[in-house]
Amino acid sequence: MSRYTATTAEDLRAMLEAIGVGSVDELFDRQIPAAVRLGRALELPAGMAEQDVYAHLRELASRNTSAEDEITFLGAGMYDHYVPAIVDMLMGRSEFLTPYTPYQPEVSQGNLQVMFEYQTAISELTALPVSNASVYEGPSAVASAGYLARLANGRSRFVASAGLHPHSLETLRTYARGFGAEVVEVPLADGVTDPAAWAAAIDTDTCAVFVQQPNFYGAVEDVAALSAAAKEAVDDVVVVGSYDPIALGILVPPGECGVDVCVGEGQPLGNRLDFGGPSFGFFAATEAYLRRMPGRIAGETTDVDGKRGFVLTLQTREQHIRREKATSNICTAQALNALAGVVYLTWLGRHGLVELGELLLQRTHYAREALTALDGVEALHPQPVVREFALKLSAPAAKVVARCQEQGVNPGLALEDDVLLVAITEQRSRADIDRLTEVLGAAVAAEREAVHA
Amino acid sequence: MSDTATIFEKGAPGRRAFVCPEVDVPQVDGLLPDRFRRSQPARLPEVSEPEIVRHYVNLSKKNFDLDSGFYPLGSCTMKHNPRLHERVAALPGHARLHPLQSPAHAQGALELMWNLERSLSEIAGLPHVSLQPSAGSHGELAGVLLTKAFHADRGDTRTKVLTPDTAHGTNPATVTMAGYTVVKVGTNPDGGVDLEDLRAKADDDVACLMLTNPNTLGVFDPNIKEIAEIVHAAGATLYYDGANLNAIMGLTRPGDMGFDIVHFNLHKSFTQPHGGGGPGSGPIAVSERMAPFLMNPRIVRSKGTAAEGGGLWRFDLRDTSEKSIGRLRGFQGNYGCFVRSYAYIRSLGAEGLKDASETAVLNANYLLARLKGEGVADKLPLAFGELCMHEFVLSGSPMKRELGIKTLDLAKRLLDHGYHPPTVYFPLLVDEALLVEPTETETKETLDAFADAIAAILKEAADDPEVARTAPHTTPVRRLDEAAAAKRPVIRQPL
Numbered sequence: 001m002s003r004y005t006a007t008t009a010e011d012l013r014a015m016l017e018a019i020g021v022g023s024v025d026e027l028f029d030r031q032i033p034a035a036v037r038l039g040r041a042l043e044l045p046a047g048m049a050e051q052d053v054y055a056h057l058r059e060l061a062s063r064n065t066s067a068e069d070e071i072t073f074l075g076a077g078m079y080d081h082y083v084p085a086i087v088d089m090l091m092g093r094s095e096f097l098t099p100y101t102p103y104q105p106e107v108s109q110g111n112l113q114v115m116f117e118y119q120t121a122i123s124e125l126t127a128l129p130v131s132n133a134s135v136y137e138g139p140s141a142v143a144s145a146g147y148l149a150r151l152a153n154g155r156s157r158f159v160a161s162a163g164l165h166p167h168s169l170e171t172l173r174t175y176a177r178g179f180g181a182e183v184v185e186v187p188l189a190d191g192v193t194d195p196a197a198w199a200a201a202i203d204t205d206t207c208a209v210f211v212q213q214p215n216f217y218g219a220v221e222d223v224a225a226l227s228a229a230a231k232e233a234v235d236d237v238v239v240v241g242s243y244d245p246i247a248l249g250i251l252v253p254p255g256e257c258g259v260d261v262c263v264g265e266g267q268p269l270g271n272r273l274d275f276g277g278p279s280f281g282f283f284a285a286t287e288a289y290l291r292r293m294p295g296r297i298a299g300e301t302t303d304v305d306g307k308r309g310f311v312l313t314l315q316t317r318e319q320h321i322r323r324e325k326a327t328s329n330i331c332t333a334q335a336l337n338a339l340a341g342v343v344y345l346t347w348l349g350r351h352g353l354v355e356l357g358e359l360l361l362q363r364t365h366y367a368r369e370a371l372t373a374l375d376g377v378e379a380l381h382p383q384p385v386v387r388e389f390a391l392k393l394s395a396p397a398a399k400v401v402a403r404c405q406e407q408g409v410n411p412g413l414a415l416e417d418d419v420l421l422v423a424i425t426e427q428r429s430r431a432d433i434d435r436l437t438e439v440l441g442a443a444v445a446a447e448r449e450a451v452h453a
Numbered sequence: 454m455s456d457t458a459t460i461f462e463k464g465a466p467g468r469r470a471f472v473c474p475e476v477d478v479p480q481v482d483g484l485l486p487d488r489f490r491r492s493q494p495a496r497l498p499e500v501s502e503p504e505i506v507r508h509y510v511n512l513s514k515k516n517f518d519l520d521s522g523f524y525p526l527g528s529c530t531m532k533h534n535p536r537l538h539e540r541v542a543a544l545p546g547h548a549r550l551h552p553l554q555s556p557a558h559a560q561g562a563l564e565l566m567w568n569l570e571r572s573l574s575e576i577a578g579l580p581h582v583s584l585q586p587s588a589g590s591h592g593e594l595a596g597v598l599l600t601k602a603f604h605a606d607r608g609d610t611r612t613k614v615l616t617p618d619t620a621h622g623t624n625p626a627t628v629t630m631a632g633y634t635v636v637k638v639g640t641n642p643d644g645g646v647d648l649e650d651l652r653a654k655a656d657d658d659v660a661c662l663m664l665t666n667p668n669t670l671g672v673f674d675p676n677i678k679e680i681a682e683i684v685h686a687a688g689a690t691l692y693y694d695g696a697n698l699n700a701i702m703g704l705t706r707p708g709d710m711g712f713d714i715v716h717f718n719l720h721k722s723f724t725q726p727h728g729g730g731g732p733g734s735g736p737i738a739v740s741e742r743m744a745p746f747l748m749n750p751r752i753v754r755s756k757g758t759a760a761e762g763g764g765l766w767r768f769d770l771r772d773t774s775e776k777s778i779g780r781l782r783g784f785q786g787n788y789g790c791f792v793r794s795y796a797y798i799r800s801l802g803a804e805g806l807k808d809a810s811e812t813a814v815l816n817a818n819y820l821l822a823r824l825k826g827e828g829v830a831d832k833l834p835l836a837f838g839e840l841c842m843h844e845f846v847l848s849g850s851p852m853k854r855e856l857g858i859k860t861l862d863l864a865k866r867l868l869d870h871g872y873h874p875p876t877v878y879f880p881l882l883v884d885e886a887l888l889v890e891p892t893e894t895e896t897k898e899t900l901d902a903f904a905d906a907i908a909a910i911l912k913e914a915a916d917d918p919e920v921a922r923t924a925p926h927t928t929p930v931r932r933l934d935e936a937a938a939a940k941r942p943v944i945r946q947p948l
Binding site for chain 2: 011030044056062069072076077078080097100102106108114117120124165170173177220224250296299320326329339350356362386430433
């Protein structure tokens with residue numbers, strides 16, 4: 001008997017007798033050939049008591065600098081938004097935490113209705129009629145949209161804006177090499193997807209086009225113009241938009257911009273940073289792609305008494321039914337994280353999401369103005385931004401970041417040699433931004449001096 | 454208001470939970486050109502915090518969950534989820550660590566991931582690990598893409614991947630996604646791979662054989678060494694679907710059986726809570742020859758100084774190989790799951806993991822023995838073999854023929870007895886299949902009570918099959934019309 005098991009000596013005796021074997025070893029000896037048995041103990045540390053495991057994990061945690069330990073302006077796909085207490089409480093409930101996929105709908109109405117509500121919220125956010133119940137996370141959602149497009153029109157050429165998150169571009173390429181598609185990258189001009197290069201890159205062989213909103217450098221893209229240009233070149237091209245869901249409080253939704261499939265990283269919606277996961281990916285589309293969606297979808301129906309209820313539906317798309325003909329291989333996705341997402345959106349509410357967007361817009365503008373007023377700091381591009389922007393420094397960005405971190409401020413992500421990507425959340429106040437301005441100004445000045453010295 | 458109203462049907466205009474922080478900077482108009490501005494807010498609910506809490510707490514009560522009762526869902530390993538793991542995962546040093554924090558400021562996290570990689574490597578018997586995949590099926594995709602890169606690197610183009618007819622649906626779906634064609638391999642009368650069929654199909658156009666061992670019949674394939682030889686002689690790779698790893702930890706290792714690639718399901722064998730269908734996590738371990746193709750980035754360890762994070766070692770994330778298949782997702786993987794599974798491995802240690810697998814197999818065999826009793830075995834016979842590993846498959850075929858109730862009816866009636874039913878109608882090659890996996894964390898009393906419930910349902914059906922046919926009777930809703938849901942899909946709340 002070890003941790004979490006319950007077999008007493010008396011239990012064991014009775015159980016072996018019922019089975020008709022003399023020992024537990026016999027169960028294995030009779031089933032696993034001796035040639036492949038591991039004739040030794042695993043070389044792992046011995047087990048520990050609960051309090052010792054806690055102390056060890058706490059010690060490891062203490063050697064990380066978290067968003068509680070410094071004033072952080074890191075973003076680039078995951079953002080330090082406040083996670084309301086009710087999200088922790090609801091995610092921690094046994095009834096949400098410990099069941100599995102709702103294969104038995106009669107005892108899973110809670111989960112299924114949450115999925116239905118989540119789908120409604122994502123559909124509202126994106127202004128697209130169809131949403132699934134979540135995929136893994138952002139970049140693989142982009143790649144999955146590519147697979148959908150590949151199956152939909154049979155072509156194999158992807159045109160992707162260089163404004164996509166680098167992880168999304170890399171993941172798209174990895175998936176595309178598998179199912180046989182090429183990825184053509186369109187460069188940015190003035191911080192946004194170059195419209196002329198975009199139009200020139202799209203031809204009648206193009207399967208799908210990919211754009212991110214706001215793009216990786218924080219700039220708001222003219223998605224409507226980009227999708228119109230793509231559809232003019234080839235009318236059944238699949239326009240994929242990867243969106244920041246928080247920005248959708250104030251930005252024109254993809255459903256009104258000609259986007260066919262909208263995906264994105266769901267972490268900003270009530271999920272913690274967790275060093276990159278678990279979070280969730282959202283996946284919404286026009287009606288035309290309903291039967292090509294990956295993943296679980298909950299649908300409304302009635303029971304034998306005519307009572308309203310919810311079930312997993314359109315399962316003939318899925319791997320457990322269709323096997324090699326499935327629209328995706330996804331099985332376990334991110335149900336608990338999607339629950340956090342819908343609870344968060346409900347908590348923000350209809351007006352809260354807009355207010356949050358306006359707050360970020362104003363604070364981001366304030367930060368951009370203050371930082372670009374510093375010597376040796378300028379904006380990388382002049383485009384409108386919502387919650388993140390890129391700066392060009394006249395000093396090595398990585399070294400500037402390191403200097404700022406010594407002062408308890410993480411100024412953002414160092415990109416290339418001299419570019420810094422700065423993100424704002426509602427947890428970064430004007431005072432925090434002022435502190436960033438002070439620390440970054442000093443760090444840039446010090447680095448420039450170090451070069452001259 | 455009906456108790457099935459959605460959150461979108463609750464609340465009232467003007468109601469809210471969120472209080473927005475004040476705009477503490479000078480307000481500037483026109484920051485966003487009108488053509489980029491949303492004209493109407495998304496129609497999200499307008500509800501108070503107490504309404505949100507009551508709504509979702511009441512919804513939660515309509516779920517059956519592992520903390521409330523026995524959940525012997527085959528192939529899913531519904532073992533106890535220790536709450537210690539939730540506590541340590543919630544520590545701000547883990548939970549609020551940004552994924553792009555510089556490695557110098559994330560030494561604890563990288564060390565944890567390194568340690569977890571080394572532990573999984575030892576458990577699998579394979580030298581290299583990537584934690585990146587988000588779930589088992591994502592790990593499968595990684596494995597098949599690695600296979601593709603491996604062959605391409607040798608200038609070899611192969612087009613087929615073999616999967617047994619007992620395989621999880623994710624295997625063939627993955628094969629297609631990776632641009633290969635699926636070829637099915639048959640099952641022999643003992644429940645293992647049909648070796649003759651395998652020999653006939655393992656030609657030089659085969660890239661890989663994907664296998665689960667023990668397989669979805671709960672049968673450990675005794676010919677595994679020979680299978681590996683056939684596959685390797687054909688120049689193909691051998692892939693281990695780790696869904697059933699809970700049967701073998703510390704007892705036998707996929708690497709020692711000859712597998713090149715293994716995926717783990719941290720949400721199965723290593724107790725990441727299933728969350729109603731995720732999050733999962735699907736790390737892979739691979740042999741030396743597959744290592745150059747592993748996903749970027751990888752964790753590397755070098756000698757560091759005390760100044761660099763306080764440890765003897767320094768950990769980094771780095772793209773280590775030009776032959777890498779690239780990324781499969783953003784950032785480093787589902788770190789929150791790594792924290793939980795690492796805590797589990799440290800709690801149990803080598804002895805405890807082995808004990809977990811031994812007890813899982815003991816419990817499965819005991820429950821199987823109990824179901825061989827009078828009035829049950831002839832209605833629900835074991836599909837293959839005599840003993841089982843950590844799970845077993847019964848066939849409801851005689852029950853259907855003699856009592857007039859199907860496996861589905863038995864499953865629904867189990868709900869009235871307070872149990873989550875086993876996996877039903879899988880694996881596909883067993884008629885009226887019932888796949889039962891009790892796990893190691895259940896007591897003998899629970900197994901006895903479950904066996905008694907099955908016997909009682911069969912006895913009841915002999916008298917009056919209608920009770921099971923119309924079950925469940927005690928659940929929040931009764932049988933639902935799935936055909937109607939699929940025919941006229943309503944997948945969002947109309948507003």
